Amino acid sequence: DTGVSQNPRHKITKRGQNVTFRCDPISEHNRLYWYRQTLGQGPEFLTYFQNEAQLEKSRLLSDRFSAERPKGSFSTLEIQRTEQGDSAMYLCASSFHRDRGRGQPQHFGDGTRLSIL
Amino acid sequence: QQQVKQSPQSLIVQKGGISIINCAYENTAFDYFPWYQQFPGKGPALLIAIRPDVSEKKEGRFTISFNKSAKQFSLHIMDSQPGDSATYFCAASRDNQGGKLIFGQGTELSVKP
Numbered sequence A: 001d002t003g004v005s006q007n008p009r010h011k012i013t014k015r016g017q018n019v020t021f022r023c024d025p026i027s028e029h030n031r032l033y034w035y036r037q038t039l040g041q042g043p044e045f046l047t048y049f050q051n052e053a054q055l056e057k058s059r060l061l062s063d064r065f066s067a068e069r070p071k072g073s074f075s076t077l078e079i080q081r082t083e084q085g086d087s088a089m090y091l092c093a094s095s096f097h098r099d100r101g102r103g104q105p106q107h108f109g110d111g112t113r114l115s116i117l
Numbered sequence B: 001q002q003q004v005k006q007s008p009q010s011l012i013v014q015k016g017g018i019s020i021i022n023c024a025y026e027n028t029a030f031d032y033f034p035w036y037q038q039f040p041g042k043g044p045a046l047l048i049a050i051r052p053d054v055s056e057k058k059e060g061r062f063t064i065s066f067n068k069s070a071k072q073f074s075l076h077i078m079d080s081q082p083g084d085s086a087t088y089f090c091a092a093s094r095d096n097q098g099g100k101l102i103f104g105q106g107t108e109l110s111v112k113p
Helices: none
Strands: A005-007 A010-013 A019-024 A031-037 A044-050 A053-057 A065-068 A075-079 A088-095 A112-116 B004-007 B010-014 B019-025 B033-038 B045-050 B056-059 B062-067 B072-077 B086-092 B107-112
Touching (some): A005 A088, A010 A019, A019 A088, A019 A112, A044 A065, A075 A088, B045 B072
Parallel strands (some): A010 A112
Antiparallel strands (some): A019 A075, A031 A088, A044 A053, A065 A075, A088 A112, B004 B019, B019 B072, B062 B072
């Protein structure tokens, strides 16, 4: 169990640029979640996948945000035309879900910290 | 819309003391209540979790107390240690809504030697 891996750990970019983050979940986990955390706040849900299907997107996820999980393994989160307000820690979590079963704990990566200049 | 409210915002405890953090929720459909610990620069790490069918769960020095009628739950850290100094988040979720976690605002705990 190597844990959830996120890359890069830090990203500094100019306003208006596009950025992409990657998340590699725990290998047997079929659910993958993205959260955003700003300083002094708890994480806020953005979106989640079960296998390759994106099942829910938060209203926080504007049209500039897109997430994919093409083969049901790793996932990418892209932000287009970044704005100052996008500066935050982007966290990925994964869990294993059985149909009609109780949810299992989510395990988080160490996040990607995005700074917009 | 603040579905999970956490208090206090910060807490200072002497080494060996008991740290108590409280959370209240609004949605009675929530059915899973975890607590996470977060150190600076790291992601949240699951500490302990409870479901509404029990009123208390203990793992080592960590205990969750759950009051379904009051829609409240709390984390107790016994024999608090300086290494416990971190930010603690309560959360809640619904299994039939994909398990997305709704987090509280966090409590910054400082344990003084």
